[in-house]
Amino acid sequence: xxxxxxxxxxxxxxxxxxxxxxxxxxxxxxxxxxxxxxxxxxxxxxxxxxxxxxxxxxxxxxxxxxxxxxxxxxxxxxxxxxxxxxxxxxxxxxxxxxxxxxxxxxxxxxxxxxxxxxxxxxxxxxxxxxxxxxxxxxxxxxxxxxxxxxxxxxxxxxxxxxxxxxxxxxxxxxxxxxxxxxxxxxxxxxxxxxxxxxxxxxxxxxxxxxxxxxxxxxxxxxxxxxxxxxxxxxxxxxxxxxxxxxxxxxxxxxxxxxxxxxxxxxxxxxxxxxxxxxxxxxxxxxxxxxxxxxxxxxxxxxxxxxxxxxxxxxxxxxxxxxxxxxxxxxxxxxxxxxxxxxxxxxxxxxxxxxxxxxxxxxxxxxxxxxxxxxxxxxxxxxxxxxxxxxxxxxxxxxxxxxx
Amino acid sequence: xxxxxxxxxxxxxxxxxxxxxxxxxxxxxxxxxxxxxxxxxxxxxxxxxxxxxxxxxxxxxxxxxxxxxxxxx
Numbered sequence: 001x002x003x004x005x006x007x008x009x010x011x012x013x014x015x016x017x018x019x020x021x022x023x024x025x026x027x028x029x030x031x032x033x034x035x036x037x038x039x040x041x042x043x044x045x046x047x048x049x050x051x052x053x054x055x056x057x058x059x060x061x062x063x064x065x066x067x068x069x070x071x072x073x074x075x076x077x078x079x080x081x082x083x084x085x086x087x088x089x090x091x092x093x094x095x096x097x098x099x100x101x102x103x104x105x106x107x108x109x110x111x112x113x114x115x116x117x118x119x120x121x122x123x124x125x126x127x128x129x130x131x132x133x134x135x136x137x138x139x140x141x142x143x144x145x146x147x148x149x150x151x152x153x154x155x156x157x158x159x160x161x162x163x164x165x166x167x168x169x170x171x172x173x174x175x176x177x178x179x180x181x182x183x184x185x186x187x188x189x190x191x192x193x194x195x196x197x198x199x200x201x202x203x204x205x206x207x208x209x210x211x212x213x214x215x216x217x218x219x220x221x222x223x224x225x226x227x228x229x230x231x232x233x234x235x236x237x238x239x240x241x242x243x244x245x246x247x248x249x250x251x252x253x254x255x256x257x258x259x260x261x262x263x264x265x266x267x268x269x270x271x272x273x274x275x276x277x278x279x280x281x282x283x284x285x286x287x288x289x290x291x292x293x294x295x296x297x298x299x300x301x302x303x304x305x306x307x308x309x310x311x312x313x314x315x316x317x318x319x320x321x322x323x324x325x326x327x328x329x330x331x332x333x334x335x336x337x338x339x340x341x342x343x344x345x346x347x348x349x350x351x352x353x354x355x356x357x358x359x360x361x362x363x364x365x366x367x368x369x370x371x372x373x374x375x376x377x378x379x380x381x382x383x384x385x386x387x388x389x390x391x392x393x394x395x396x397x398x399x400x401x402x403x
Numbered sequence: 404x405x406x407x408x409x410x411x412x413x414x415x416x417x418x419x420x421x422x423x424x425x426x427x428x429x430x431x432x433x434x435x436x437x438x439x440x441x442x443x444x445x446x447x448x449x450x451x452x453x454x455x456x457x458x459x460x461x462x463x464x465x466x467x468x469x470x471x472x473x474x475x476x
Contacts, residue, residue, distance in 0.1 A: 024444075024475055063453065065476045135443060156441070387404075390420050397432045402404045403422050 009081040017078040035072045044082040054098035058133030059159030097128045108151045123148045411473035428456035446474040
């Protein structure tokens with residue numbers, strides 16, 4: 001009797017609202033003591049009192065998969081089906097964060113897609129900490145905005161399968177939603193202005209054939225990722241070893257900083273990096289004149305052609321490198337290799353024509369060796385196709401290959 | 404490499420190839436990949452002995468061709 005859905009309740013997503021929680025889990029909740037004692041005869045008002053007493057989130061835990069009080073209250077809400085205004089009140093209330101998350105979860109389960117985005121996105125600005133009960137029974141720390149992100153992006157949370165929502169850009173294309181306004185947008189605009197100023201300064205100092213007009217978004221993206229932009233890689237090729245040492249130290253440091261950073265500190269780091277970048281740019285230009293004098297020995301035409309080829313290769317390499325997820329140590333090794341190469345060149349010992357091929361072959365070999373090694377350890381090239389496929393599946397799950 | 408058979412007596416019978424030093428948790432992931440249920444919803448038993456996630460198949464003395472019971476939680 002107590003477990004039947006309110007007869008006046010509407011059907012959600014084409015089914016009895018309680019069926020949003022799957023059968024086994026529902027039976028577990030019905031047998032739970034918290035449900036039997038506290039959730040008997042709850043109404044919308046008394047539910048609020050119970051919700052205020054909540055102190056942790058979670059799905060099921062333990063060997064016998066015991067449900068948390070949070071789940072019991074969600075099922076109760078699905079059973080009595082409070083009005084939308086009440087749910088919105090839950091979400092809007094500022095004082096009790098667990099009530100807020102309860103309302104948000106219910107809205108995610110039952111609301112229409114536009115409602116979901118409209119009411120859940122403002123909660124991205126709530127940074128408060130929450131206690132999450134893991135399936136082992138231990139507690140871990142999470143935040144309100146992390147939970148909301150999980151609700152909006154994943155399709156499974158707290159052991160309940162969330163109904164599908166369309167992606168945001170589909171709804172924007174249909175005109176049902178406006179494009180997302182982030183709370184950090186003002187900060188980004190400031191950064192944008194600073195970048196534009198610096199771009200203006202750089203373009204005055206730049207050489208003609210260097211890429212001065214890199215799209216701002218790309219620069220921003222690379223700074224965000226903590227990777228050096230392509231433009232820097234081009235300039236690397238012209239620098240002396242001494243300056244390269246300093247450069248890779250900075251890159252290495254930046255990699256570390258990236259790991260340590262939280263999103264909020266990103267702006268500060270970016271400012272510092274930019275200042276350093278600006279100083280380095282000026283010094284580098286001073287030394288480019290000296291390099292040019294060294295090259296005076298070679299013929300002008302050769303140099304230009306070579307430069308253009310190198311440009312292209314470096315750009316590709318830079319792009320490849322910026323795409324790969326190699327750690328900063330790999331980058332340093334590669335820098336070293338190139339440094340030796342360059343030193344040889346400035347001494348004028350190797351003929352210009354041979355160098356493009358030489359460079360290509362040395363790059364291919366280490367690449368081939370790395371691929372071979374990967375294949376062997378993966379076991380996906382096993383002669384037996386069944387085993388190869390099993391190994392592929394295992395690799396995707398993160399397991400070692402079959403013996 | 405051993406092959407284990409899991410049967411849930413409701414129509415799902417899967418044969419899974421695995422190493423004997425894989426844990427039960429790994430085996431659950433492989434079964435989930437084959438059956439389509441979620442790995443954390445699967446329970447592997449042998450007649451009231453619920454197998455724990457962190458113990459290897461070798462320690463449970465699960466040999467090649469052995470049958471296990473598949474339940475859901």
